[in-house]
Amino acid sequence: MDIRQLSYFVAVYEQGSVSAAARQCCVAQPSLSAALRQLEQELGVTLFIRLPKGVTPTEDGEKLYGHAGRLLSQLQSLKASFSEPVARVKFRLGLIRALGVERMSQLLREFSNSVPGLELHLVEPDEPCDARIITPQLLKAGEAFAPIWHDNYLLALPPGAPLSLQQQIALEDFEQLPLIKRTPCDAWNTLYPELVRRGIKADIRADIQTIEYALGLVSAGVGCALVPNFDSLLQRQDIVLRPVAQLRLQREIGLAYAKNQDSASLAVLRQLCQPAR
Template sequence: MDIRHLKYFVAVYEQGSVSAASRQCFVAQPSLSSAIRQLEQQLNVTLFLRQPKGVTPTEDGERLYGHACRLLGQFQALQRSFTEPVDKIRFRLGLIRALGVERMSDLLRQFSLQLPGLELQLVEPDEPCDARIISPELLKSGEQFQPMYHDHFQLALPAGQPLALKQRISLQDFAGLALIKRTPCEAWQKLYPELVRQGIKPDIRADIHTIEYALGLVSAGVACALVPDFEQLRQRQDLVLRPIAMAGLERRIGLAYSPVQASGLALETLLRLCQKLAVP
């Protein structure tokens, strides 16, 4: 069935006249009449009753009209999807490390869904970018900060580690403890100087930059590590999280952006999503 024949049929139906439809479609009347006959032969029906001053649709013609309009609408939508591409929106987002794969993936998924045509590039937070998800300590002059997360750090221990039996880890428990140094890490920068001040020496087994590698070593039983208390970590069976008896082992995470750029559609959308995540 030719899509043009359906177009001609709809024109005849709506004009009530073959001659009027031929003028509307810019096609010769014999060609249009031939298209209608071919449709009738293919469907084995009569679509119009010829009258002295035009045509009247039959019951089958009425039924075909509804189908034809839907099919033509779908065909036009298909054509537009290829001939009218969505405008691209390029956005560079700087991210610090150890933000939590699950929660960041969910945020970026929602960001992409709300902006068709988004081309999102993730970069280091010190590279040129449109906005950054960072801690307040990394704010630059003139940047605004929209809070998102408030993370508390705990000690991740292998499931079989004897300290896993304790409900809270004291600073004295770090003496000789196999420990992974992870930098940059806000909690490490607070905890380690305090251990040094008290003369407590842990057994540093590795210096790791990413939380994923640190957790891998904890899971393998190599050492313990300071990690944010992400919900997904509490559900793991290969390690145990325990709070540390020291105040201030926490961090705040938020969206840093220039107020000059805040009127852009992409940044407005991301800012709105981040405001929903704000922890009081």
């Protein structure tokens, strides 16, 4: 086992795709795949389940990710300790919830690697900060907004649910449908008023905040929940995802910052956000 193999493993884990990880690591895909196979052979485990679209980590893969991340971070710290000291650059970034672990991890890693001496603080979006990743609805006066991602929402259903046999879910199907309410959620703010207007009463089983808990309840068969169409969710086998007909359940995510603010670190972050659109 070597650092190169662990770096490739972390890239595949965070990208959810061998080809995307190869592009990120600037290496040929066969070489990366060979290194990953060698790592699995040395550990005697399977780290990823290969799917038609990408990969998903096994339990052993999840376990290794925590160890690998800490090891690579320690290695970076070790190298930095022998480098010329650089001035610390503090940057406070406000984040709303449910942004997607994979894409946010990649963006924050690239930001940290691109600004020497960066001391990144992740805070709630309503706290004082240098920039925020938010929806346009949370934009404040005097802020500029640069779009990054555009998410569509799907309805997550337990496997075997009768509605999972349908290709899409009609609004009438929500009548007495066991539903996990998640707030704050842009899709819920669109769906719920429309259900009320039509006199459709869903069976609210829980009111929670995080996507992870919502998906856990869906997988357990407690109810259904609206979730963004993250690539990692599309690959899960313990839930079924279906679009909701008659409504556009969408959200826009972007970088917000004060129009009169000008700093080198913010310029780097703005540049990094552009390719993610």
